[in-house]
Amino acid sequence: MQGGLLVILTDKLFYGINYLSGNEFISQLIMVIVQIMAIFAVISLAAIIQVYMERRICGFIQDRLGPNRVGPWGLLQTVADMIKLMGKEDIIPVKAQRILWGITPMLLFIPAALIYAVFPFDDGAVFVDLNVGIFFVMAVMSQSVLMFLLGGFASENKYSFMGAMRAVAQMLSSEIPMAFAVLAVVMVSGSLKMTDIVAAQSNMWFIAVEPLAFIIFTISILMEINRTPFDLVEGESEIIAGPFTEYSGMRWALFFLAEYANLLSAAILTVTLFLGGWHGPVLPGILWFLIKVFLVIFLFMWIRWTYPRTRIDQMMALSWKVLLPLALFNIAATGIGIYIYNWM
Amino acid sequence: MNIYILYPEITVLLLTLLIVIMDLLLPVQETRRSLAYIAVMVLGCLFISLFYQYHFGISPYFYNKLFYFDNYAIFFKQLFLLAVIFTIMLSLDYADDLRYSGEYYAMLLFSLLGMMVLASANDFVTMFIGLELMTISFYILAAFKNNDENSSEAGIKYLIMGSVATAVTLYGISLIYGAGHSLDFNVLAAETRFFVPLMLTGIVLLIIGMFFKLSIMPFHMWSPDVYEGAPTPITGLLAMGSKAAAIAVFIRILFVAFLHTANYFLPVLAVFAAICMIGGNIAAIKQKNIKRMLAYSSIAQVGYILVGFCAASPQGIKSVLFYVFLYIVANIGAFAVLTVVDKQNKGTDDKAIAGLSKSAPLLAMVMTISLLSMAGIPPTVGFVGKLYLFLAVVEQGYIWLAFIGFIMSMISVYYYLRVVKVMYIGKANNDYINVSAAIKITVIISMLTTLLLGIWPQYLSVLTNFAAISFAL
């Protein structure tokens, strides 16, 4: 089978394991576990890199240095932070509803990790190529709002609760434009499978076909993952830290991790849907993919440190009164466009 | 794919959208009567045009026989149109008081759309959509009165019971689907493996769900509260439209999809019919609120209609159609009167209608005739309808059912006449009730139809015969 670098690597690994174990099922199982481990490694590693990136870029944009003490160019700063978080005391607030409060950070991690299953990292390098891929992604992605709500509710804290409600509001407004933007892509590609969508972009990226959808999608995915300028959920200056107010130590770190996992998946999603996925000249697919993903992450960070936080009513108005009509219009335009294209 | 047979539904849908849009364009303070007039006009034209759609020979169908446009469907569509047209007419004054009168008309039309789909549905998907479109619209309409606790209560009770009924129905359908491997009535009719436990459970659940929707006696507990609390015109539409629509599809389910099992469920239906007739009538006796009384009476009426089911013959179905028609006409009259009374006297209990014969003789007369028609006293059409029903069922050997039916319909006269008594000898609240032209037209049409058809039912009889032979019984 045709495949990119990653696929060749995995195949080699599989042959090796198969040779050692001699049982196809067991070796498959081991392969799956290895793949899962890889996914988690990617998530964890990406989080560390992103935090570092974020600080450096922030520093750059704000015309200062950023972390530069721990390790060369401050590279180990994030690792140090991790260790610090591990060593922190786990404070359980007395009034909180303990069980709900306790499981929230763990639950939050599940949807964040689950969507990685369907991302095509390289030609053929996809954990599970679901036939409803993009639909699955959207369905699972919106689950995280439940955890926000749960955490905020179980904390028995005003700020948490307000943050949770904001999270819900934000999800309410981001989901629809995002779905409609994705819809346009699906219309063009004719499939919900992520690999098919990427394959459809081998000649032309969808950003060229669907520029409007790209813009709508980008804005609404920013809302979806609570990035500034839509970080109302944890607007520090307003509601402390939103749903995470009562969390500390490792629990808080899990929130943090999930958030950066989401940021990465948002970037991957953007790349997959609009920027041609792993397609690119000369270089192997995986490299192109990484380059694009980090460029998109850079774009997100750039946006973050450029724009101020919106008010909730502004955000709702933007999504319902601007993005949604635009998305509807975009679908109509795409429909006509495809019809004309087919007719010609 | 002959899409033209969808034209009644498409017309209604476009009309609804038009009304929604117009409602948006009108300034907030302005009255929404113009919307009602447009709706009545369009629906009226549609009603007349449907007369030209009756046909001999093969019935046109849409998309894989999921959607029939046979005479039966046309007849029911006309019935629903009639019910909704008159509901709109009698709620003209009423809707002016509502905060969202534009939506009120739109929801009425949505429910109409649901009913019309139901009448044609020949598979469970279509049926489900129609049923829910209608029911959900009714949830909203039942709770429509602003700042009215009873209305809210009616809405939530209807919602909960209706949703449970939906869930039960759906569960039944899903089991039937599993056993019969299809949702299409025609395919299910060809299915012979009816005595799989899965199928039987499904059928039982489905029938229970439908009984909920029809408020057959042991499953009726929601209906009196909902009838009492809902806005009066909506109570009327609930009593006529929603029941008629559920009956329309119930007949199709029983006599198209599950015809093979008819011998097994007909005795059960007969028992339920008897329970309805006895229980409904007896419970109605002690009601003080007339809307509530009509709720129980409508339970009894559904009992009579079920009697027609038991006949399981073209005559039976014909008598059901006939009865449904006359029931709708009678209800139009009764609820038009109640709407006026409710608006004038703020209530629908005995006190509110007392002395109506002095303050509004026309209304008192119409009310009397409508109630008598429901009781089945000549020369109203109710008598002919009951005669048809019981003739059909006695022919199949259910003489005990006819016996109960006749006795109970005579007992029902007791509580209907109680209303008449209050209207004629009670002390009036006000000297003169102003009756708007729309209501006058409505009640006069209802009364004349009731009387004329009672004396000379030939045309309606022919029409219902024509509609009933759509079934291969």
Added chain:
Amino acid sequence: MTEFMKMLLLLVVAGVFPIMAMIMPLLIEPRQPNEEKNSQYECGVDTIGRNVPRYRISYFLYAIIFVVFDVETVFLFPWAVKFNVMGLFGLIEMFIFAGILAIGLAYAWKKGALVWK
């Protein structure tokens, strides 16, 4: 190894991973709880009764609109996938459907459901 099983495995691992992450710090974290530390994070004054603020009705208006629109997408996705095949019929269908959606949106907009009061 079906897709389903793979997904399930991922789900399980995703559930286990945070638990592992929670167990690890147990070894090194300090444990000195006290009343002040464990109290709710408020502005210094204890709240009487339950600490849940009232929230706006607007949330629910949005929620209702959201539910409706979100479910519409369920219909739109299958349609979008098969759009290329359906041709003119699909296009007209789309216009009807999107038109009704647009009317719904316009309705909510005009009625003030989209105003954050």
Added chain:
Amino acid sequence: MHVGLTQVLILSALLFCIGLYGILVKRNLFAILMCIEIMLNAVNINFAAFNYFLPMPDLSGQVMMIFSITVAAAEVAVGLAIIFKIYHDFKTVNIDKINNMKG
């Protein structure tokens, strides 16, 4: 463990019963609404399972499921709206207290 039609049907039946039980036991309107949702979702599972496990001539089960989801959503939307109205009128969402009409 083998997951076949029977297991899925048992699951859906359990869900259905849980929902029904909830409706009978719960007094909070929101909880009741949720229980109704559970019941409807049980049905959806049934449809999907039948369509998946049995040799069906078409996809009508899945179509039905999609419609059922939609209808459930509409029902919830309407239900929520009515519950607001209830709260506005009665200042409570306890169904036992919503009992103006009797008889």
Added chain:
Amino acid sequence: MTDSLLSMILLAPIVAVVLLLFIPPTAKKSIKLIAAMATGISLLMTIYVYINYDNNLGGMQFMQSIPWISDLGVAYTVGVDGISLPMLFLTNIIGFAAVFSSWNINERPKEFFILLLILLTGVMGTFIAGDLFIFLLCYELVVIPIYIMVIIWGSTKRVSKEYAGMKLTIYLLIGSAFMLVGIVALYLQAFPAGMRTFSIAALSQAHLLGTLSQSFQIIVFLLLLIGFGTLLSMFPFHTWSPDGYAGAPTAVSMIHAGVLKKIGGYGLIRLGLLVLPAGAKFWAPIIIVLALGNVIYAAYVAIVQKDLKYVIGYSSVSHMGYVLLGFAALNTISLTGAIANMVAHGIMSALFFAMIGYVYEKTHKRSIDKLRGLAHQMPRIAVGFMLAGMSSVGLPGLIGFMPEYTIFLGLFKVYPFLAIIAVSGIVFTAIYILRVLQKILFGPRNYGFDAIPDAKGPEMVPLFVLGSVLILFGIFPQLLLGMINGTIAPLQSFLQALNNEPSLLVVWGGIW
């Protein structure tokens, strides 16, 4: 012309109803005039029909038939024979009288006369219908107007008028429910599908075809007996009758006692006997026993009544016993007597109620104890009372004598012992009638009533009309009996054939 004569008789009140709908309620005089004219026209046409009916020919005459509801086999058929024509005549004459006896109604007269005319239409339609469907239509049409008239214009004495009205209505309707079941079964059984018809003439031939088995006839006849028997105030089902009459306004009492009850007897003969002969034969012994209950028990109760209307109410129950006796003897003579007795009792009880109505209207008293010596102040009313009373006792020369005599004659042939018991009922009748007449009409003058005027003007019309008929038929009974006999006599062989059918007694005997 002669074809549609009966329809025109039926239509006259309906036209008047439509006219009345458009007349303002305040125009009281015109309302009454229109009602009087409508009933008058009907009456005149009826008299024309009565005179032109060919006794020698017998059977249905003045027939008219129009297809009505094709799929039920209903045709609008009207026609009269020797059984129904006297009834029609009775209806019209009492209707005419009733309008005038209600001349003083000033409370909501428009509605009153509309309902009265509808009532009359219903009764007339019942008698002339040649089709069972039309019969039913008209039969049940009468109940509701009566109810409304009782609750609005009735009087509350011993029982409230609402109670009386409701009791009357429910009794009659429940009775009719039994009857309806019977008729539905009859309709379905008589002819095979496709040939079904509601035509009474056709149904009367059905037993000859053998489609109506004996047991079927027995069951259906029982249902009809309960239905019509209730209307006829047969013994256990009679309690509505005195209460209803007491609560009802004069006109309703007149029509109800005079005409409406007779529908029961008429229906028993027309449907019970002619369509289901075996059933009639089977139940005849039971009917006789119940009829004796009527005659003796009701008369006995009438003796102790204080209220005038109750006396006459029970008296009418008692008289209906004679009709039942005549019916159950099942021979031509007794049947003729039964029909004639219905006419006779109709006329006299209507006259009675009209007179009571006047007395009550003028003195506001109905109690026998409180009234006395009325003959001093109101001789005309006293004449009416006397005519009716003497006729009721069965004085020869008045209408009451011949029919009763004929009934006993017929009954004696079949059940001599029972006939003797029945005759003793006459003694009771004489006791309570004479007691009433003596107490209220005669005796010392009651000066309290001096200021009260006698009946005059339009009020005299009922007295005159009913009284003259009373005397006319009394002196020339052949006018009535001849016509009835013309129809009944041909049934001789039909009734003869019944002797072979088993009756309840025979069956019982078999069991013993």
